[in-house]
């Protein structure tokens with residue numbers, strides 16, 4: 031009996047010591063010193079507050095007001111949303127790792143319900159839910175330390191929790207890492223959520239919340255930023271080709287996971303779950319309910335890019351669709367657009383063995399850089415390969431795979447006297463395009479070649495070197511410097527390319 035008592039005592043002592051070691055470990059990172067205080071700048075979706083440039087932790091005062099508002103859910107469809115700040119999703123909050131947040135939650139006096147806030151960025155009971163429980167016409171205050179960097183969801187957690195979230199009570203808080211996020215050209219805020227209306231999708235009038243559908247997880251609406259069309263048409267996001275885009279994507283749920291995807295773009299970087307470890311070359315990112323992701327990409331060619339929940343009926347039948355309009359120069363080397371539309375014979379297609387490709391055109395000259403019998407430098411294999419790549423992406427559509435052109439319509443490049451003798455003319459033809467009469471090998475052509483001046487100096491030099499040294503042609507190498515010079519020469523560049531004299 032006595033032995034047992036001591037044994038229990040010693041076990042208790044050991045476990046107490048162990049707990050102390052553990053908690054000491056948890057504390058061994060000292061909290062950063064708080065310098066000064068400031069009011070948080072909040073932003074309404076799809077906007078994001080500016081990046082934090084501050085190099086120290088401060089006390090950040092956040093004021094957020096809960097408003098119950100009746101607004102458009104879809105055309106002709108109204109819904110009474112419960113919101114953090116007046117909109118769905120709630121205001122975007124941006125703070126820095128280490129900051130001390132003094133949070134003030136205000137519940138508008140016209141509201142009918144008590145509300146609170148659970149921020150996933152909080153280390154503490156309920157994420158602040160209990161500490162922020164607020165009746166209509168009241169304000170609550172609590173404070174927390176932003177210990178870990180990341181993109182976090184916040185939401186209301188007042189019973190019935192699901193109903194408060196389903197009515198739109200969610201948003202994002204970004205805790206920027208101490209060193210900041212890498213700079214980008216544009217940042218956007220997009221948050222998915224579903225709505226459980228009594229009526230079917232599109233059924234007009236003021237719709238009430240349907241608890242049965244919510245429990246069964248059968249939402250008539252799955253939308254971005256609180257309404258069908260909140261990010262399409264005149265509300266679409268916009269950017270330019272080559273800009274770095276960052277989207278802070280949240281999923282409020284309350285029930286469904288999101289398979290977030292931007293059609294026609296590959297994410298260069300994704301911070302899954304809003305964490306701090308980057309992943310690269312990602313097509314679709316899974317965002318659980320109550321979580322987030324940071325996605326970054328760089329559109330390469332212009333166009334209207336749809337972003338969707340790739341659980342695709344939600345996109346086309348429930349509203350989970352947005353648009354990013356990208357303007358800028360086309361780049362057929364990356365994407366050609368439609369190259370042809372012909373009648374399909376219905377003949378069986380054999381893809382199993384590569385028998386249908388015509389044999390590659392014979393390359394008559396040796397391709398390594400060396401002087402030939404006439405003392406001319408032959409192009410290197412690298413330059414021929416690079417030129418061939420450009421040709422087979424862009425020029426072949428008109429000038430044909432073997433450079434033979436199209437009778438009476440498009441002049442040949444194989445055996446072309448123009449191409450052979452007129453280096454500068456060929457360069458201008460590619461840069462400016464060409465229209466009007468041209469005589470090639472005694473044949474008159476009168477058509478239009480569209481300008482290809484978006485190609486780089488190197489690409490133009492390569493493709494012209496390729497066509498001048500392929501299909502039996504033998505001509506001088508074209509250098510990027512020559513192309514550059516042609517671009518700089520305004521007189522020559524504005525005049526039509528000279529007709530060649532026959533050699």
Ligand code: HEC
Nearest residue numbers: 425428441442446448449464465466468475476477478479
């Ligand atoms: C959209 C069709 C089209 C494309 C694409 C095109 N061309 Fe042409 N090209 C033409 C036509 C048509 C002409 C004749 C224009 C005229 O009648 O003045 C021409 C003329 C030329 C000529 C001068 C005539 C000759 O046969 O020597 C050269 C050189 C040439 N193209 C090179 C190129 C190269 C290199 C590319 C790819 C970078 C290219 N073209 C892409 C249609 C095209």
Ligand SMILES: [Cu+2]
Nearest residue numbers: 145186188194
């Ligand atoms: Cu609430």
